[in-house]
Amino acid sequence: MKISIVVLILSICSIAFADKPSVVISSDATSIFQNESFQFTVSFNNFDGEISMSETKGLEKFNVIGGPYQSSSNRWESINGETKSVTSIVLTYSLRPKFGGSIKLGPFKAKSGDKEYSSNTITIRVYKQGDSIPADKQKNQAYIRTVVSNKNPYPGETIRVDYFLYITPDMDIRAPKLVDSPKMKGFIKKDIKLSDNRELVQKIYGGIKYRTLHVLSYYLTPTASGKYNVESLVLDVPFKEKKRRRRRSFDPFMDDDIFSGFRSYKEKRLSSDPVTVNVKSFPSEGKPSGFNGLSGNFSIKSSFDKDSVKVNEAITIKFKVRGKGNFNDLQSLGINFPNDFEIYDPVRKESLSGDNRGWVEFEYVVIPRFPGDYEISPEKIFFFNPKSKKYQTAETQKISLKVYGKANNSMVIPNNITRKEIKVLGKDIRYIKKGKGIEKNNISIQNYLLLSLGIIFLPFFSYLFALKSGKIDKNSLKRAKAYKSFMKIYRKSKQEIESNNIKEFYSLTELAVFTYFADKLNKSTSGIIPDEIYFMLSESSVSDDVIASLKDILDRCSLNKFITSSIDEAKSDFRNLPLLLEKIEEVL
Incomplete structure:
Protein backbone atom coordinates (compact mmCIF):
# COMPACT_ATOMS: atom_id res chain seq x y z
CA MET A 1 0.00 0.00 0.00
CA LYS A 2 2.81 2.37 0.94
CA ILE A 3 4.57 1.66 -2.36
CA SER A 4 1.37 2.45 -4.32
CA ILE A 5 1.07 5.82 -2.56
CA VAL A 6 4.70 6.70 -3.38
CA VAL A 7 4.22 5.81 -7.05
CA LEU A 8 1.04 7.90 -7.16
CA ILE A 9 2.80 10.89 -5.66
CA LEU A 10 5.73 10.61 -8.15
CA SER A 11 3.27 10.37 -11.05
CA ILE A 12 1.44 13.51 -9.93
CA CYS A 13 4.78 15.36 -9.58
CA SER A 14 5.92 14.33 -13.04
CA ILE A 15 2.62 15.52 -14.53
CA ALA A 16 2.87 18.80 -12.60
CA PHE A 17 6.44 19.66 -13.51
CA ALA A 18 7.42 17.84 -16.71
CA ASP A 19 5.65 20.29 -18.99
CA LYS A 20 7.17 23.52 -17.71
CA PRO A 21 9.71 25.03 -20.15
CA SER A 22 12.34 27.37 -18.68
CA VAL A 23 15.33 29.50 -19.64
CA VAL A 24 18.25 29.50 -17.19
CA ILE A 25 21.59 31.37 -17.47
CA SER A 26 24.71 30.58 -15.40
CA SER A 27 28.47 31.20 -15.30
CA ASP A 28 31.48 29.44 -13.83
CA ALA A 29 32.70 32.67 -12.16
CA THR A 30 31.08 35.68 -10.50
CA SER A 31 34.23 37.81 -10.02
CA ILE A 32 37.02 38.03 -12.61
CA PHE A 33 39.72 40.34 -13.94
CA GLN A 34 39.00 42.44 -17.01
CA ASN A 35 41.36 40.46 -19.27
CA GLU A 36 40.11 37.11 -17.96
CA SER A 37 37.55 34.97 -19.76
CA PHE A 38 34.81 32.85 -18.20
CA GLN A 39 32.30 30.24 -19.31
CA PHE A 40 28.68 31.33 -19.71
CA THR A 41 25.78 28.99 -20.44
CA VAL A 42 22.18 29.49 -21.58
CA SER A 43 19.90 26.47 -20.97
CA PHE A 44 16.52 25.99 -22.69
CA ASN A 45 14.77 23.25 -20.74
CA ASN A 46 11.75 21.11 -21.65
CA PHE A 47 10.58 22.72 -24.90
CA ASP A 48 8.34 20.74 -27.23
CA GLY A 49 8.55 23.06 -30.23
CA GLU A 50 10.92 25.40 -32.06
CA ILE A 51 12.86 27.86 -29.87
CA SER A 52 14.14 31.30 -30.86
CA MET A 53 16.11 33.64 -28.62
CA SER A 54 14.46 37.06 -28.68
CA GLU A 55 16.61 39.04 -26.22
CA THR A 56 20.18 38.70 -24.87
CA LYS A 57 20.37 41.52 -22.39
CA GLY A 58 23.89 42.34 -21.16
CA LEU A 59 25.72 40.16 -23.69
CA GLU A 60 26.80 43.27 -25.64
CA LYS A 61 29.02 44.27 -22.69
CA PHE A 62 31.28 41.27 -23.33
CA ASN A 63 33.54 40.11 -26.15
CA VAL A 64 32.56 36.66 -27.37
CA ILE A 65 35.88 34.86 -27.78
CA GLY A 66 34.37 31.39 -28.20
CA GLY A 67 31.00 29.88 -29.04
CA PRO A 68 28.16 29.55 -28.86
CA TYR A 69 28.70 25.79 -28.71
CA GLN A 70 25.43 23.86 -28.76
CA SER A 71 24.48 20.60 -27.10
CA SER A 72 20.98 19.10 -26.93
CA SER A 73 19.03 16.19 -25.53
CA ASN A 74 15.62 14.72 -26.39
CA ARG A 75 13.21 12.52 -24.53
CA TRP A 76 9.68 11.26 -25.02
CA GLU A 77 6.98 11.98 -22.48
CA SER A 78 3.52 10.46 -22.19
CA ILE A 79 1.02 12.58 -20.29
CA ASN A 80 -2.70 11.74 -20.13
CA GLY A 81 -2.23 9.29 -22.96
CA GLU A 82 -0.52 11.88 -25.18
CA THR A 83 3.08 11.19 -26.23
CA LYS A 84 5.34 14.05 -27.28
CA SER A 85 9.04 14.85 -27.76
CA VAL A 86 10.65 17.23 -25.25
CA THR A 87 13.95 18.99 -26.11
CA SER A 88 16.56 20.67 -23.92
CA ILE A 89 19.29 22.83 -25.51
CA VAL A 90 22.42 24.27 -23.86
CA LEU A 91 24.44 27.11 -25.49
CA THR A 92 27.94 27.63 -24.08
CA TYR A 93 29.94 30.86 -24.60
CA SER A 94 33.45 31.96 -23.67
CA LEU A 95 33.19 35.65 -22.72
CA ARG A 96 35.62 38.41 -21.80
CA PRO A 97 34.37 41.73 -20.33
CA LYS A 98 34.90 44.96 -22.26
CA PHE A 99 35.27 47.10 -19.11
CA GLY A 100 35.45 46.89 -15.33
CA GLY A 101 32.74 47.18 -12.70
CA SER A 102 29.58 45.20 -11.90
CA ILE A 103 27.98 43.92 -15.09
CA LYS A 104 24.50 42.45 -15.13
CA LEU A 105 23.65 39.62 -17.51
CA GLY A 106 20.02 38.84 -18.27
CA PRO A 107 17.24 38.33 -18.41
CA PHE A 108 17.54 36.34 -21.65
CA LYS A 109 14.23 35.75 -23.43
CA ALA A 110 13.14 32.96 -25.76
CA LYS A 111 10.00 32.33 -27.81
CA SER A 112 8.38 29.00 -28.47
CA GLY A 113 5.09 29.07 -30.28
CA ASP A 114 3.07 32.04 -29.06
CA LYS A 115 4.69 32.13 -25.63
CA GLU A 116 7.77 34.03 -24.40
CA TYR A 117 9.96 32.79 -21.56
CA SER A 118 12.33 34.89 -19.46
CA SER A 119 15.51 33.76 -17.66
CA ASN A 120 17.06 34.68 -14.34
CA THR A 121 19.82 37.35 -14.05
CA ILE A 122 23.40 37.09 -12.82
CA THR A 123 25.97 39.76 -11.91
CA ILE A 124 29.67 39.54 -12.83
CA ARG A 125 32.08 41.70 -10.82
CA VAL A 126 34.98 42.71 -13.08
CA TYR A 127 38.23 43.98 -11.53
CA LYS A 128 40.92 45.94 -13.39
CA GLN A 129 44.59 45.18 -12.95
CA GLY A 130 45.82 46.84 -9.77
CA ASP A 131 42.33 47.25 -8.24
CA SER A 132 41.98 46.66 -4.51
CA ILE A 133 40.08 43.40 -4.28
CA PRO A 134 38.11 42.44 -1.14
CA LYS A 280 56.60 60.79 -31.00
CA SER A 281 57.76 62.69 -34.09
CA PHE A 282 61.28 64.05 -34.26
CA PRO A 283 61.35 67.73 -33.25
CA SER A 284 61.83 70.22 -36.07
CA GLU A 285 63.87 72.60 -33.96
CA GLY A 286 67.59 72.11 -34.46
CA LYS A 287 67.21 69.37 -37.08
CA PRO A 288 70.39 69.32 -39.23
CA SER A 289 70.05 69.15 -43.01
CA GLY A 290 71.98 65.88 -43.13
CA PHE A 291 69.68 64.09 -40.66
CA ASN A 292 68.23 60.87 -42.16
CA GLY A 293 66.22 59.43 -39.26
CA LEU A 294 69.06 57.89 -37.23
CA SER A 295 67.98 57.61 -33.58
CA GLY A 296 70.10 56.64 -30.58
CA ASN A 297 73.57 57.50 -29.34
CA PHE A 298 76.57 56.86 -31.59
CA SER A 299 80.27 57.47 -32.10
CA ILE A 300 82.29 56.99 -35.31
CA LYS A 301 85.96 56.25 -35.80
CA SER A 302 88.07 55.78 -38.94
CA SER A 303 91.15 53.61 -39.46
CA PHE A 304 93.43 52.68 -42.38
CA ASP A 305 96.15 50.12 -42.97
CA LYS A 306 98.75 52.55 -44.39
CA ASP A 307 99.22 56.29 -44.84
CA SER A 308 101.86 56.15 -47.55
CA VAL A 309 101.46 54.08 -50.73
CA LYS A 310 102.60 53.79 -54.31
CA VAL A 311 100.43 54.76 -57.24
CA ASN A 312 97.96 51.93 -58.09
CA GLU A 313 98.47 50.30 -54.69
CA ALA A 314 95.30 49.48 -52.72
CA ILE A 315 94.48 51.04 -49.32
CA THR A 316 91.89 49.65 -46.88
CA ILE A 317 89.97 52.33 -44.98
CA LYS A 318 87.41 51.43 -42.29
CA PHE A 319 84.70 53.50 -40.65
CA LYS A 320 83.22 51.92 -37.49
CA VAL A 321 80.05 53.28 -35.87
CA ARG A 322 79.44 52.20 -32.25
CA GLY A 323 76.50 52.81 -29.93
CA LYS A 324 72.88 51.93 -29.38
CA GLY A 325 70.05 52.78 -31.77
CA ASN A 326 68.41 51.95 -35.07
CA PHE A 327 71.50 50.80 -36.98
CA ASN A 328 69.17 49.50 -39.70
CA ASP A 329 68.79 53.08 -40.94
CA LEU A 330 72.56 53.32 -41.34
CA GLN A 331 73.07 51.40 -44.58
CA SER A 332 75.78 53.59 -46.14
CA LEU A 333 78.06 56.57 -45.56
CA GLY A 334 78.67 59.55 -47.84
CA ILE A 335 82.48 59.53 -47.78
CA ASN A 336 84.01 62.31 -49.88
CA PHE A 337 87.03 60.58 -51.50
CA PRO A 338 89.48 62.43 -53.76
CA ASN A 339 88.62 62.35 -57.46
CA ASP A 340 91.92 60.64 -58.28
CA PHE A 341 90.97 57.58 -56.25
CA GLU A 342 89.31 54.50 -57.66
CA ILE A 343 86.60 53.49 -55.15
CA TYR A 344 85.15 50.00 -54.72
CA ASP A 345 81.77 49.27 -53.11
CA PRO A 346 82.11 49.07 -49.32
CA VAL A 347 81.62 45.88 -47.33
CA ARG A 348 79.17 46.35 -44.44
CA LYS A 349 79.71 44.30 -41.28
CA GLU A 350 77.75 44.42 -38.03
CA SER A 351 77.60 42.99 -34.53
CA LEU A 352 74.35 43.88 -32.77
CA SER A 353 72.46 42.64 -29.72
CA GLY A 354 68.67 42.28 -29.60
CA ASP A 355 68.25 45.79 -28.17
CA ASN A 356 70.30 47.27 -31.07
CA ARG A 357 73.48 47.77 -29.07
CA GLY A 358 76.80 47.15 -30.85
CA TRP A 359 78.62 48.35 -33.95
CA VAL A 360 78.46 48.62 -37.74
CA GLU A 361 81.59 48.85 -39.89
CA PHE A 362 82.05 50.00 -43.50
CA GLU A 363 85.23 48.76 -45.14
CA TYR A 364 86.40 50.55 -48.32
CA VAL A 365 89.15 49.51 -50.71
CA VAL A 366 90.54 52.50 -52.65
CA ILE A 367 93.30 52.72 -55.26
CA PRO A 368 95.05 56.09 -55.85
CA ARG A 369 95.97 56.56 -59.54
CA PHE A 370 98.14 59.68 -59.25
CA PRO A 371 100.92 60.76 -56.89
CA GLY A 372 100.45 63.56 -54.37
CA ASP A 373 99.34 64.45 -50.86
CA TYR A 374 95.65 63.74 -50.28
CA GLU A 375 93.15 64.38 -47.53
CA ILE A 376 89.84 62.62 -46.80
CA SER A 377 87.53 65.06 -45.05
CA PRO A 378 86.04 64.11 -41.65
CA GLU A 379 82.88 61.99 -42.02
CA LYS A 380 79.88 63.17 -40.00
CA ILE A 381 76.77 61.28 -38.96
CA PHE A 382 73.75 63.12 -37.57
CA PHE A 383 71.42 61.45 -35.08
CA PHE A 384 68.71 62.23 -32.57
CA ASN A 385 69.45 61.26 -28.97
CA PRO A 386 66.14 60.25 -27.26
CA LYS A 387 67.63 60.66 -23.77
CA SER A 388 68.84 64.23 -24.23
CA LYS A 389 66.02 64.92 -26.75
CA LYS A 390 68.55 66.75 -28.93
CA TYR A 391 70.22 66.28 -32.30
CA GLN A 392 73.88 65.36 -32.07
CA THR A 393 76.79 64.85 -34.45
CA ALA A 394 79.55 62.24 -34.42
CA GLU A 395 82.64 62.94 -36.51
CA THR A 396 85.83 61.17 -37.57
CA GLN A 397 89.31 62.62 -37.74
CA LYS A 398 90.73 63.88 -41.04
CA ILE A 399 92.71 61.22 -42.95
CA SER A 400 95.99 62.28 -44.63
CA LEU A 401 97.56 60.04 -47.29
CA LYS A 402 100.76 60.34 -49.28
CA VAL A 403 100.92 58.71 -52.73
CA TYR A 404 104.25 58.43 -54.51
CA GLY A 405 105.45 56.98 -57.80
CA LYS A 406 104.59 57.63 -61.43
CA ALA A 407 101.05 57.73 -62.78
CA ASN A 408 99.96 55.43 -65.58
CA ASN A 409 98.35 58.02 -67.86
CA SER A 410 96.88 55.37 -70.10
CA MET A 411 94.49 54.33 -67.34
CA VAL A 412 92.30 57.08 -65.89
CA ILE A 413 89.20 55.74 -64.15
CA PRO A 414 86.49 58.11 -62.96
CA ASN A 415 85.60 58.34 -59.28
CA ASN A 416 82.97 55.98 -57.80
CA ILE A 417 83.11 53.41 -60.63
CA THR A 418 82.56 49.91 -59.24
CA ARG A 419 84.46 46.79 -60.23
CA LYS A 420 81.41 45.49 -62.18
CA GLU A 421 81.06 48.74 -64.08
CA ILE A 422 84.71 48.57 -65.09
CA LYS A 423 84.07 45.19 -66.69
CA VAL A 424 81.10 46.61 -68.60
CA LEU A 425 83.19 49.53 -69.82
CA GLY A 426 85.80 47.04 -70.99
CA LYS A 427 83.27 45.36 -73.26
CA ASP A 428 82.42 48.68 -74.92
CA ILE A 429 86.03 49.51 -75.93
CA ARG A 430 86.59 49.49 -79.71
CA TYR A 431 90.00 49.44 -81.37
CA ILE A 432 90.71 51.85 -84.26
CA LYS A 433 91.93 50.05 -87.35
CA LYS A 434 94.87 51.57 -89.19
CA GLY A 435 94.17 52.64 -92.75
CA LYS A 436 95.10 55.33 -95.21
CA GLY A 437 93.36 58.08 -93.19
CA ILE A 438 94.96 61.52 -92.98
CA GLU A 439 98.67 61.63 -93.33
CA LYS A 440 100.52 63.28 -90.52
CA ASN A 441 102.41 65.67 -92.83
CA ASN A 442 99.18 67.00 -94.41
CA ILE A 443 97.82 68.64 -91.23
CA SER A 444 99.41 70.69 -88.48
CA ILE A 445 99.33 69.68 -84.81
CA GLN A 446 97.30 72.80 -83.91
CA ASN A 447 94.62 72.03 -86.51
CA TYR A 448 94.51 68.42 -85.38
CA LEU A 449 93.87 69.53 -81.79
CA LEU A 450 91.18 72.02 -82.82
CA LEU A 451 89.43 69.37 -84.90
CA SER A 452 89.56 66.90 -81.99
CA LEU A 453 88.18 69.46 -79.53
CA GLY A 454 85.39 70.35 -81.91
CA ILE A 455 84.35 66.71 -82.23
CA ILE A 456 84.45 66.24 -78.46
CA PHE A 457 82.48 69.36 -77.44
CA LEU A 458 80.03 69.56 -80.36
CA PRO A 459 77.39 67.30 -78.64
CA PHE A 460 77.77 69.24 -75.39
CA PHE A 461 77.18 72.67 -76.99
CA SER A 462 74.28 71.25 -79.04
CA TYR A 463 72.67 70.01 -75.82
CA LEU A 464 73.11 73.43 -74.10
CA PHE A 465 71.58 75.20 -77.10
CA ALA A 466 68.58 72.86 -77.15
CA LEU A 467 68.09 73.21 -73.39
CA LYS A 468 68.25 77.03 -73.55
CA SER A 469 65.90 77.25 -76.51
CA GLY A 470 63.29 75.12 -74.72
CA LYS A 471 63.50 72.18 -77.09
CA ILE A 472 64.46 69.96 -74.15
CA ASP A 473 62.25 69.96 -71.04
CA LYS A 474 64.31 69.89 -67.84
CA ASN A 475 61.57 68.17 -65.86
CA SER A 476 61.21 65.50 -68.53
CA LEU A 477 64.93 64.81 -68.36
CA LYS A 478 64.75 64.64 -64.59
CA ARG A 479 61.80 62.22 -64.69
CA ALA A 480 63.48 60.06 -67.30
CA LYS A 481 66.71 59.91 -65.28
CA ALA A 482 64.87 59.04 -62.04
CA TYR A 483 62.74 56.31 -63.60
CA LYS A 484 65.70 54.90 -65.56
CA SER A 485 67.74 54.69 -62.34
CA PHE A 486 64.81 52.98 -60.62
CA MET A 487 64.28 50.38 -63.36
CA LYS A 488 67.99 49.59 -63.60
CA ILE A 489 67.94 48.36 -60.00
CA TYR A 490 64.37 47.06 -59.97
CA ARG A 491 64.93 44.64 -62.86
CA LYS A 492 67.50 42.84 -60.73
CA SER A 493 64.90 42.25 -58.02
CA LYS A 494 62.89 40.02 -60.38
CA GLN A 495 65.73 37.49 -60.35
CA GLU A 496 65.58 37.39 -56.55
CA ILE A 497 61.84 36.58 -56.61
CA GLU A 498 62.44 33.80 -59.12
CA SER A 499 65.16 32.45 -56.78
CA ASN A 500 62.74 32.76 -53.80
CA ASN A 501 65.20 35.15 -52.13
CA ILE A 502 62.60 37.40 -50.50
CA LYS A 503 64.93 39.41 -48.23
CA GLU A 504 67.25 40.35 -51.11
CA PHE A 505 64.22 41.29 -53.24
CA TYR A 506 63.00 43.76 -50.61
CA SER A 507 66.55 45.08 -50.10
CA LEU A 508 66.82 45.88 -53.83
CA THR A 509 63.28 47.29 -53.87
CA GLU A 510 64.11 49.70 -51.06
CA LEU A 511 67.31 50.77 -52.84
CA ALA A 512 65.40 51.29 -56.11
CA VAL A 513 62.76 53.49 -54.45
CA PHE A 514 65.34 55.55 -52.54
CA THR A 515 67.41 55.99 -55.73
CA TYR A 516 64.30 57.18 -57.60
CA PHE A 517 63.45 59.84 -55.02
CA ALA A 518 67.09 60.78 -54.50
CA ASP A 519 67.19 61.78 -58.19
CA LYS A 520 63.94 63.69 -57.73
CA LEU A 521 65.25 65.63 -54.72
CA ASN A 522 68.84 66.01 -55.96
CA LYS A 523 70.15 64.14 -52.92
CA SER A 524 72.33 61.13 -52.27
CA THR A 525 70.57 57.85 -51.54
CA SER A 526 71.90 57.83 -47.97
CA GLY A 527 70.28 61.22 -47.35
CA ILE A 528 66.74 60.03 -48.12
CA ILE A 529 64.32 59.08 -45.34
CA PRO A 530 60.77 57.73 -45.84
CA ASP A 531 59.08 60.58 -43.94
CA GLU A 532 60.66 63.08 -46.34
CA ILE A 533 59.28 61.12 -49.30
CA TYR A 534 55.75 61.01 -47.85
CA PHE A 535 55.86 64.75 -47.07
CA MET A 536 57.00 65.62 -50.61
CA LEU A 537 54.24 63.48 -52.15
CA SER A 538 51.61 64.97 -49.85
CA GLU A 539 52.74 68.53 -50.69
CA SER A 540 52.58 67.62 -54.40
CA SER A 541 48.91 66.55 -54.01
CA VAL A 542 49.58 62.84 -54.61
CA SER A 543 46.52 60.90 -53.39
CA ASP A 544 46.52 59.49 -49.85
CA ASP A 545 45.83 55.98 -51.22
CA VAL A 546 48.98 56.06 -53.36
CA ILE A 547 51.08 57.36 -50.44
CA ALA A 548 49.62 54.69 -48.11
CA SER A 549 50.35 51.92 -50.65
CA LEU A 550 53.94 53.11 -51.09
CA LYS A 551 54.33 53.30 -47.31
CA ASP A 552 53.11 49.70 -46.95
CA ILE A 553 55.74 48.49 -49.43
CA LEU A 554 58.57 50.45 -47.76
CA ASP A 555 57.45 49.17 -44.34
CA ARG A 556 57.71 45.61 -45.66
CA CYS A 557 61.17 46.43 -47.04
CA SER A 558 62.21 47.43 -43.52
CA LEU A 559 60.49 44.50 -41.78
CA ASN A 560 61.98 41.91 -44.15
CA LYS A 561 65.41 42.56 -42.72
CA PHE A 562 64.12 40.47 -39.83
CA ILE A 563 60.82 38.81 -40.80
CA THR A 564 60.42 37.21 -44.23
CA SER A 565 57.20 37.93 -46.16
CA SER A 566 55.43 35.36 -48.29
CA ILE A 567 56.37 34.86 -51.94
CA ASP A 568 52.84 35.90 -52.98
CA GLU A 569 53.18 39.19 -51.10
CA ALA A 570 56.56 39.84 -52.75
CA LYS A 571 55.16 39.13 -56.22
CA SER A 572 52.26 41.47 -55.54
CA ASP A 573 54.63 44.26 -54.47
CA PHE A 574 56.79 43.66 -57.57
CA ARG A 575 53.74 44.17 -59.81
CA ASN A 576 52.29 47.13 -57.94
CA LEU A 577 55.33 49.32 -57.29
CA PRO A 578 55.90 50.44 -60.94
CA LEU A 579 52.16 51.20 -61.19
CA LEU A 580 52.40 53.41 -58.09
CA LEU A 581 55.37 55.29 -59.54
CA GLU A 582 53.45 55.86 -62.78
CA LYS A 583 50.66 57.49 -60.75
CA ILE A 584 53.24 59.58 -58.91
CA GLU A 585 54.82 60.60 -62.24
CA GLU A 586 51.44 61.87 -63.46
CA VAL A 587 51.36 64.36 -60.58
CA LEU A 588 55.02 65.26 -60.26
Missing part, protein backbone atom coordinates in the same frame (compact mmCIF):
# COMPACT_ATOMS: atom_id res chain seq x y z
CA ALA A 135 39.69 39.70 0.97
CA ASP A 136 36.88 37.24 0.22
CA LYS A 137 37.49 37.72 -3.53
CA GLN A 138 41.28 37.32 -3.42
CA LYS A 139 41.20 33.66 -4.40
CA ASN A 140 41.23 31.92 -7.77
CA GLN A 141 42.37 35.06 -9.57
CA ALA A 142 44.56 34.93 -12.70
CA TYR A 143 45.46 37.38 -15.46
CA ILE A 144 48.26 38.38 -17.86
CA ARG A 145 50.00 41.69 -17.25
CA THR A 146 51.83 43.58 -20.01
CA VAL A 147 54.84 45.71 -18.99
CA VAL A 148 56.17 48.22 -21.55
CA SER A 149 59.50 49.91 -20.76
CA ASN A 150 58.59 53.14 -22.59
CA LYS A 151 55.15 54.06 -23.94
CA ASN A 152 56.35 57.30 -25.60
CA PRO A 153 59.45 56.47 -27.67
CA TYR A 154 60.80 58.14 -30.80
CA PRO A 155 61.09 56.34 -34.18
CA GLY A 156 64.03 53.98 -34.05
CA GLU A 157 64.17 53.96 -30.24
CA THR A 158 64.06 50.35 -29.03
CA ILE A 159 61.66 49.49 -26.21
CA ARG A 160 61.08 46.27 -24.28
CA VAL A 161 57.76 44.47 -23.73
CA ASP A 162 57.35 41.74 -21.09
CA TYR A 163 54.33 39.53 -20.42
CA PHE A 164 53.75 38.09 -16.94
CA LEU A 165 51.16 35.57 -15.78
CA TYR A 166 49.75 36.50 -12.33
CA ILE A 167 47.94 33.89 -10.20
CA THR A 168 46.89 33.94 -6.55
CA PRO A 169 48.81 31.59 -4.18
CA ASP A 170 45.90 29.15 -3.84
CA MET A 171 46.09 28.21 -7.54
CA ASP A 172 48.28 25.54 -9.18
CA ILE A 173 49.03 25.47 -12.90
CA ARG A 174 50.83 23.53 -15.57
CA ALA A 175 52.87 25.07 -18.39
CA PRO A 176 50.72 27.58 -20.36
CA LYS A 177 50.13 27.06 -24.09
CA LEU A 178 50.51 29.96 -26.51
CA VAL A 179 47.27 30.47 -28.47
CA ASP A 180 48.01 33.74 -30.25
CA SER A 181 51.23 35.76 -30.18
CA PRO A 182 50.75 39.54 -30.06
CA LYS A 183 50.64 41.46 -33.34
CA MET A 184 53.19 44.27 -33.58
CA LYS A 185 52.14 46.44 -36.52
CA GLY A 186 54.38 49.50 -36.79
CA PHE A 187 57.31 47.83 -35.01
CA ILE A 188 60.30 45.69 -35.87
CA LYS A 189 60.03 42.80 -33.39
CA LYS A 190 62.88 40.70 -31.98
CA ASP A 191 62.30 37.80 -29.61
CA ILE A 192 64.14 37.82 -26.29
CA LYS A 193 65.41 34.40 -25.26
CA LEU A 194 64.23 33.59 -21.74
CA SER A 195 65.61 30.90 -19.45
CA ASP A 196 64.11 27.43 -19.84
CA ASN A 197 64.16 27.05 -16.04
CA ARG A 198 61.77 29.87 -15.16
CA GLU A 199 59.83 29.45 -11.93
CA LEU A 200 56.89 31.14 -10.23
CA VAL A 201 58.03 34.16 -8.22
CA GLN A 202 56.19 35.82 -5.32
CA LYS A 203 55.08 39.44 -5.96
CA ILE A 204 52.63 41.91 -4.44
CA TYR A 205 50.57 43.96 -6.90
CA GLY A 206 47.58 46.16 -6.02
CA GLY A 207 47.95 45.11 -2.39
CA ILE A 208 47.46 41.41 -3.26
CA LYS A 209 50.03 38.65 -3.07
CA TYR A 210 50.56 36.77 -6.35
CA ARG A 211 52.79 34.16 -7.87
CA THR A 212 54.07 35.34 -11.24
CA LEU A 213 55.56 33.62 -14.27
CA HIS A 214 57.59 35.48 -16.91
CA VAL A 215 55.94 34.24 -20.13
CA LEU A 216 57.34 36.17 -23.14
CA SER A 217 59.52 39.19 -23.95
CA TYR A 218 60.24 41.20 -27.09
CA TYR A 219 62.37 44.13 -28.23
CA LEU A 220 60.29 46.50 -30.35
CA THR A 221 61.66 49.24 -32.59
CA PRO A 222 59.02 51.67 -33.95
CA THR A 223 59.47 52.46 -37.64
CA ALA A 224 57.48 55.72 -37.79
CA SER A 225 55.66 58.20 -35.57
CA GLY A 226 52.01 57.65 -34.59
CA LYS A 227 49.89 55.60 -32.18
CA TYR A 228 50.31 51.83 -32.31
CA ASN A 229 48.89 48.98 -30.24
CA VAL A 230 50.89 46.23 -28.60
CA GLU A 231 48.18 43.63 -29.12
CA SER A 232 46.97 40.95 -26.71
CA LEU A 233 48.86 37.82 -25.80
CA VAL A 234 46.48 34.84 -25.52
CA LEU A 235 47.29 31.76 -23.41
CA ASP A 236 45.51 28.57 -22.46
CA VAL A 237 46.48 27.91 -18.85
CA PRO A 238 45.75 24.48 -17.25
CA PHE A 239 44.54 25.14 -13.67
CA LYS A 240 44.32 22.39 -11.06
CA GLU A 241 40.86 21.88 -9.65
CA LYS A 242 39.47 19.60 -6.95
CA LYS A 243 36.47 17.41 -7.61
CA ARG A 244 34.54 15.54 -4.92
CA ARG A 245 33.90 11.83 -5.25
CA ARG A 246 30.76 10.18 -3.95
CA ARG A 247 31.33 8.89 -0.46
CA ARG A 248 31.64 5.09 -0.51
CA SER A 249 32.24 4.23 3.16
CA PHE A 250 31.34 5.26 6.64
CA ASP A 251 34.89 4.46 7.73
CA PRO A 252 36.47 7.68 9.16
CA PHE A 253 39.80 6.73 7.64
CA MET A 254 38.32 6.44 4.16
CA ASP A 255 36.73 9.89 4.66
CA ASP A 256 40.20 11.47 4.84
CA ASP A 257 40.90 14.20 2.27
CA ILE A 258 43.31 11.95 0.40
CA PHE A 259 40.49 9.61 -0.52
CA SER A 260 37.55 12.00 -0.56
CA GLY A 261 38.65 13.84 -3.67
CA PHE A 262 41.09 13.92 -6.59
CA ARG A 263 42.68 16.69 -8.64
CA SER A 264 42.48 17.30 -12.38
CA TYR A 265 43.42 20.19 -14.68
CA LYS A 266 41.02 22.43 -16.55
CA GLU A 267 42.24 24.88 -19.20
CA LYS A 268 41.27 28.50 -18.90
CA ARG A 269 41.89 31.03 -21.69
CA LEU A 270 43.54 34.28 -20.63
CA SER A 271 44.49 37.30 -22.70
CA SER A 272 46.40 40.46 -21.88
CA ASP A 273 45.05 43.95 -22.35
CA PRO A 274 46.34 45.75 -25.46
CA VAL A 275 48.70 48.61 -24.67
CA THR A 276 48.89 51.80 -26.74
CA VAL A 277 52.35 53.16 -27.56
CA ASN A 278 52.52 56.77 -28.74
CA VAL A 279 55.59 57.12 -31.00
